[in-house]
Amino acid sequence: MQPKKARREEILDRLEEAGGQRTGVAKTVQRQTLVPEADIFGVATFYSLLAQPEAGIRVCQGLTCQLAECEHLKSELEADGKSSVFASCLGRCDLAPAFWDPEDESQIDRAPGSPSSPDLAIDLAAPDSLAYEALHKAAEKGPDWVVGELEASGLTGRGGAGFPAHIKWQAILDQPETERYVVLNADEGEPGTFKDREVILRRPHLVIEGLAVAAQCLEARDIYAYVRGEFGRVRAALEEALQAARKAGHLDDGVTWHFVDGHGAYICGEETALLEALEGKRGMPRMKPPFPVEKGFRGKPTLIQNVESIACLAGILRRGGAWFRGLGRTEPGTKLYCLSGHVERPGVYEAPMGTTLRELLAMADGVSGTLKAFSPGGASSGFLPASSIDMPMDFGGLRAAGTMLGSAGVVVLNDTVDMVWAALTQAVFFEEESCGQCSPCRIGTQILRQALERYRDGDPGALAYVQDVAWGMGEASICGLGQAAALPLTSALKYFPEEFGLASAPGGSTTS
Amino acid sequence: MTSKRFVIIDGNELSFEEGETILQAARRAEIEIPTLCHDDRLTPAGACRICLVEVEGANLMQPACATRVSPNMVVRPPTPRVTRNRQFTLSLHLADTIQDRALAEDSNPSRLHDLAERYGTAGQWVPVDSPRPGRPSDDNPYIQFRPDRCIACSLCTRYCDQIEAVSAITLAFKGAKTTISTADERSLTETTCELCGGCIDVCPTGAMTEKAALAWGKPEMDLEKVRTTCNFCGVGCQVDLNVDRAANRVVKVTSPPPGTTVNDGNLCVKGRFANDFIHHPDRLQDPLVRNEAGELVATSWDEALDRVSKALLSVADEHGNDALAFISSSRCTGEENYLMQKLARAGFQTHNVHQCAAT
Ligand SMILES: Cc1cc2nc3c(=O)[nH]c(=O)nc-3n(C[C@H](O)[C@H](O)[C@H](O)COP(=O)(O)O)c2cc1C
Ligand code: SF4
Ligand code: SF4
Ligand code: SF4
Ligand code: FES
Numbered sequence: 001m002q003p004k005k006a007r008r009e010e011i012l013d014r015l016e017e018a019g020g021q022r023t024g025v026a027k028t029v030q031r032q033t034l035v036p037e038a039d040i041f042g043v044a045t046f047y048s049l050l051a052q053p054e055a056g057i058r059v060c061q062g063l064t065c066q067l068a069e070c071e072h073l074k075s076e077l078e079a080d081g082k083s084s085v086f087a088s089c090l091g092r093c094d095l096a097p098a099f100w101d102p103e104d105e106s107q108i109d110r111a112p113g114s115p116s117s118p119d120l121a122i123d124l125a126a127p128d129s130l131a132y133e134a135l136h137k138a139a140e141k142g143p144d145w146v147v148g149e150l151e152a153s154g155l156t157g158r159g160g161a162g163f164p165a166h167i168k169w170q171a172i173l174d175q176p177e178t179e180r181y182v183v184l185n186a187d188e189g190e191p192g193t194f195k196d197r198e199v200i201l202r203r204p205h206l207v208i209e210g211l212a213v214a215a216q217c218l219e220a221r222d223i224y225a226y227v228r229g230e231f232g233r234v235r236a237a238l239e240e241a242l243q244a245a246r247k248a249g250h251l252d253d254g255v256t257w258h259f260v261d262g263h264g265a266y267i268c269g270e271e272t273a274l275l276e277a278l279e280g281k282r283g284m285p286r287m288k289p290p291f292p293v294e295k296g297f298r299g300k301p302t303l304i305q306n307v308e309s310i311a312c313l314a315g316i317l318r319r320g321g322a323w324f325r326g327l328g329r330t331e332p333g334t335k336l337y338c339l340s341g342h343v344e345r346p347g348v349y350e351a352p353m354g355t356t357l358r359e360l361l362a363m364a365d366g367v368s369g370t371l372k373a374f375s376p377g378g379a380s381s382g383f384l385p386a387s388s389i390d391m392p393m394d395f396g397g398l399r400a401a402g403t404m405l406g407s408a409g410v411v412v413l414n415d416t417v418d419m420v421w422a423a424l425t426q427a428v429f430f431e432e433e434s435c436g437q438c439s440p441c442r443i444g445t446q447i448l449r450q451a452l453e454r455y456r457d458g459d460p461g462a463l464a465y466v467q468d469v470a471w472g473m474g475e476a477s478i479c480g481l482g483q484a485a486a487l488p489l490t491s492a493l494k495y496f497p498e499e500f501g502l503a504s505a506p507g508g509s510t511t512s
Numbered sequence: 513m514t515s516k517r518f519v520i521i522d523g524n525e526l527s528f529e530e531g532e533t534i535l536q537a538a539r540r541a542e543i544e545i546p547t548l549c550h551d552d553r554l555t556p557a558g559a560c561r562i563c564l565v566e567v568e569g570a571n572l573m574q575p576a577c578a579t580r581v582s583p584n585m586v587v588r589p590p591t592p593r594v595t596r597n598r599q600f601t602l603s604l605h606l607a608d609t610i611q612d613r614a615l616a617e618d619s620n621p622s623r624l625h626d627l628a629e630r631y632g633t634a635g636q637w638v639p640v641d642s643p644r645p646g647r648p649s650d651d652n653p654y655i656q657f658r659p660d661r662c663i664a665c666s667l668c669t670r671y672c673d674q675i676e677a678v679s680a681i682t683l684a685f686k687g688a689k690t691t692i693s694t695a696d697e698r699s700l701t702e703t704t705c706e707l708c709g710g711c712i713d714v715c716p717t718g719a720m721t722e723k724a725a726l727a728w729g730k731p732e733m734d735l736e737k738v739r740t741t742c743n744f745c746g747v748g749c750q751v752d753l754n755v756d757r758a759a760n761r762v763v764k765v766t767s768p769p770p771g772t773t774v775n776d777g778n779l780c781v782k783g784r785f786a787n788d789f790i791h792h793p794d795r796l797q798d799p800l801v802r803n804e805a806g807e808l809v810a811t812s813w814d815e816a817l818d819r820v821s822k823a824l825l826s827v828a829d830e831h832g833n834d835a836l837a838f839i840s841s842s843r844c845t846g847e848e849n850y851l852m853q854k855l856a857r858a859g860f861q862t863h864n865v866h867q868c869a870a871t
Contacts, residue, residue, distance in 0.1 A: 038693075042684045045693075
């Protein structure tokens with residue numbers, strides 16, 4: 001039990017200052033913060049950037065980077081005498097094989113995919129503007145108008161869940177509690193996803209303006225921007241934009257802005273794990289309800305919104321909710337689709353919600369080779385076969401098809417890819433990134449990875465009960481990670497049964 | 513305070529108290545819901561997922577241990593989905609630990625195996641062999657952590673934090689490696705640990721166990737529990753001596769279950785572990801008095817008490833009552849301390865009376 005005066009929220013920063021977990025560091029941080037030493041050790045060992053402080057360069061071992069022979073990159077680094085370790089997706093799949101050198105982030109600097117156009121909600125290629133018209137308009141018209149426009153726009157969360165934004169905003173306005181928080185989720189970690197990185201690098205003012213609108217509308221006095229630790233330049237761009245906006249006199253001095261680094265844990269993109277990290281704890285998702293709009297950061301009403309969602313606000317308020325809604329095809333708005341893998345021109349393409357893979361591939365100069373399969377929304381969405389090339393990619397339609405749009409990390413696979421290998425690559429990711437809190441995910445991800453390895457190594461019976469395990473993971477896991485973690489395997493079994501030695505798709509229950 | 517609000521569980525309409533969980537309401541009505549990571553004394557973790565039930569209106573099954581009841585909530589009787597989840601969870605945990613019951617229960621009984629027997633499993637799965645680190649060099653004298661049996665339920669860490677308020681142990685590492693550790697993986701004796709052994713008592717799998725009992729080699733269920741009162745202090749904790757009848761030996765001491773005795777499932781290091789005096793060869797079993805040659809020899813209680821009273825009276829006679837002082841032990845109860853001061857004040861008219869715990 002920690003003493004009342006303990007300052008737990010500080011411990012991640014203190015651990016970072018101390019250079020990560022080494023013998024004696026927990027004791028030092030305990031003296032500084034009064035948090036029990038064991039708890040500090042438990043936190044330090046949870047986060048990969050703190051647990052392995054001297055690992056050197058991180059080489060991405062995500063699916064896209066494996067297609068681009070990341071092993072080769074790692075051996076080259078080693079030949080150059082640079083120490084390196086493999087890491088989960090680094091949010092640079094357009095640059096595969098990607099790496100993160102904490103000393104030098106020059107690798108991330110690239111032109112966005114789609115050309116500028118007035119019919120795009122974000123429009124990455126347009127010059128960023130310091131006008132902050134939406135913020136001033138929102139101040140004038142008040143919270144009800146803002147929420148009304150949000151509702152008219154039909155904006156749904158771009159972080160993966162597709163939850164209507166206006167419902168969260170209204171829920172916070174309805175709370176009697178007046179200590180409220182706004183949190184930006186810039187922890188972008190879903191394999192195949194790198195759009196939030198581009199939004200902040202290209203249009204940081206859209207993000208600052210959106211956050212300022214949120215704080216003003218919801219009467220929050222503190223804004224927290226949680227930026228993944230491997231995005232040093234991204235955080236810097238955001239901080240720079242904040243300074244500029246402040247200098248230009250757009251911002252309310254009564255609002256405090258906090259920038260918080262992630263420390264290398266994919267699960268902290270899950271909103272309640274993110275809150276735990278902000279509170280200086282192991283990033284284990286909370287049980288819901290209560291939802292963050294009711295009990296979030298420090299137990300107070302909290303708005304958590306993805307970077308892309310926040311960046312849509314300025315356009316919505318400036319040009320009207322109806323305008324935004326009209327941009328979409330099957331659902332409201334435009335959407336940032338991240339294309340990587342076997343495509344000629346990987347990048348972030350903004351297109352109407354409901355655009356098909358065929359159209360996206362045309363924007364990205366086509367497939368490298370012959371299309372075999374793709375993930376529509378990151379590792380968590382599993383795989384779809386080439387025959388789904390004309391399926392509109394939106395939240396509702398993909399959900400109905402047993403997959404999801406998620407973060408729209410579209411990974412394209414050509415016919416050289418072995419689906420057993422692809423499913424195994426994703427299984428390794430989920431096993432590595434499970435927080436380990438609940439048994440279906442902690443144990444289930446290991447069972448699936450081991451079964452796939454045994455199958456690959458020639459044991460035809462190795463997949464005997466994986467459908468049962470997948471069922472339980474989908475039904476009983478606490479959070480979306482475990483609920484989705486079996487999908488790469490079950491979808492590969494469904495669409496490519498012959499690669500698993502089956503004549504047809506397996507019957508029985510799958511996750512839904 | 514019971515309000516007039518109702519919840520329906522398995523078809524029974526039950527009243528419930530503000531803030532109660534589905535599990536608490538169900539248990540009051542003697543409706544059984546299995547749990548592995550739950551203890552009424554601790555905040556719920558919702559980690560093991562065996563307690564999931566179907567609540568009308570919710571898509572996903574909900575953890576009974578952590579879900580608060582609300583008016584008119586309807587909890588369905590165990591549907592095939594709920595039953596399947598129980599069996600799934602049990603197969604999962606068994607694959608991750610020790611599937612063979614006799615081996616799993618080499619020392620402590622296993623709630624996991626109990627439940628597997630009662631509810632059945634989804635089949636025996638290939639062992640997972642999780643890479644959970646232990647602390648093999650932890651040389652504390654009493655507590656052994658065996659990571660291959662740990663289900664990462666965090667009962668031990670929550671106990672250490674919320675009941676002992678010690679926080680010596682923690683969930684450490686992440687994912688498949690998630691384990692129980694101490695700061696920098698040190699021995700318990702080099703942490704804030706008070707060696708209360710509560711972490712052993714709450715562990716549902718025997719992953720936390722007692723070194724001495726493990727070395728003795730007989731499973732707990734082959735030992736006979738003899739209820740007695742701890743004689744180390746005046747609190748009066750109830751303890752169960754776990755006796756190996758064949759060897760006529762106390763192998764270990766456990767606490768009666770929480771909620772049944774004054775100590776509510778807790779013990780301190782003395783009550784739980786300081787029991788090696790019982791079978792120690794130097795243990796005094798009779799009163800000793802000195803013979804004429806000045807050697808200590810065994811005698812009867814009558815003889816011993818007679819010698820004491822004669823000696824006290826002769827000191828008082830020769831040197832006055834205030835030449836005597838009476839000091840009682842911290843192991844005495846309040847009643848015994850009362851009698852001691854009565855002896856001093858009423859018997860010998862002296863105020864020279866003290867108790868060793870009163871500093
Ligand atoms: C395992 C997991 C990882 C997630 N990672 C992210 C992430 O990196 N970025 C993000 O914005 N949302 C992520 N989410 C979704 C968040 O929980 C949350 O829904 C989102 O931040 C809410 O913002 P939005 O409504 O604007 O999308 C993740 C969810 C899960 C289950
Ligand atoms: S599903 Fe996985 S990541 Fe989510 S809480 Fe459970 S163990 Fe953690
Ligand atoms: S013996 Fe008691 S104080 Fe020590 S770790 Fe176990 S529960 Fe905590
Ligand atoms: S040691 Fe026992 S009580 Fe502690 S987490 Fe493991 S199984 Fe649970
Ligand atoms: S007893 Fe409810 S999740 Fe373990």
